[in-house]
Amino acid sequence: MNSNPAYKLSQLDLPLIKNLFDTIYEEFKKDDSHKVEIVRSYVLVLLLQIKRVVGNATELVQLKRYQEITANFEELILRETSKYKTIAEYADQLNITPIYLSECVKKATGVTAKKILSNYMTLRAKALLQQTTSSVAQIAYEMGFDEPTNFIKFFKNNEGITPAAFRKLP
Template sequence: MQRITQYDGLYGEANTQPDAEYLFSELLETRSQSFDWVIQPHIHARLFQVFFIETGQFNFQEASRERQLTGPCLLLIPPTALHGFVYNADVRGRILTLSDALIDALFPSGSPVTAMLGSLQCLSIVQGPYSAERVSELIKAIDDELFDDQPEKRLMLQSCLQQFFLVVYRLWQESEQTGSVTNNLSLQYFRKFQQRVRQAGTTQTIAQLADDLAITPVHLNRICQAVSGKSASQLVQAHILDEARKYLTYTTYSISEIAYLLNFEYPNYFARFFRKNAGLSPTEFRERQTKI
């Protein structure tokens, strides 16, 4: 039987006793590289850790299983949770380590966030509003404050940490509401599809969007139906209609200009599309908005 090592401090550090306000931030690759990219399964008795894997692949071992993951993703590892890693050498990210007492001070037992913090979480980061870039910025703000010496440092760190964990909580809530798990490929495909739609508008067909994701149009439609209850085509049309409404409400572009901005070949195609989906013409819709 493999012996599981318990660390009071960070991995590989013996005879360390972090205090109640312990907080440490480090690049993931710094410690991992020194152990030849292999972190043996271990536990921390009194430490909570956040692993933000920005890029790269790795194998993650927990108590009940081992799985292969790809960044960007977040791992939340509470005290006494078994965890180990085998990283590819190109992995990049950052690790936050906090004492369990500090976590309790940030989010007392009555906080809804404690439901997330009580067990190991693995969250894929696919799209905004909380993108990988946004998560990276929040962690960087914690790191900058931690290793600087500005007035009211303790209060600022508390604020930065609470903001970070609340963003993670929202990511977790989104994952819970959609029934997602980390390896839910269908949801990952769906989110990537949504991102493509926002970027491409009407410039790509469903077949082209599916090809971008390396899946068939039939598979894409199954995913969209399972996640949203709508076909891929319906979701694209809903996005275009929403964009059209924004242009008509908040800009002074002419109907023809909006049609071309939305990549319609002719303005009358756009007018026909809008009437079919909104129940009135673009002109009628704009006139109603000006009266509100």
């Protein structure tokens, strides 16, 4: 999500991909009962086209060490299925120091490792709030918070509203 891309689009592929993105966006803005199905179909076409382009790609972008560390850090976060770890624990998994991890992430993304982790946690919390009927307390425990109040405070600091208020949004 925050790392640099691993592939470059050629000048020949760029217009096609951009056109698909533009078409998806225009379709999304329409007030039509079939727009969801049409957008879904265009997204499938887009993904297949990108798969074709990436499959034919000959020019891989070589990541610098700090970019590679950042990408690996994000992969570790995405693998979490329950409680998130501390920055120090992620650094330990990457066999580097927490300070070096933070420096690499900051250099690659412009934000701190803690902020990246917080963003992923918030994204997961929002998904759980929107896609499940679990209580806020259940979600808090599922995400590894010791107390629901800590989760509520975390969510409010990151989103500006409580989880319950977020869930009520249209």
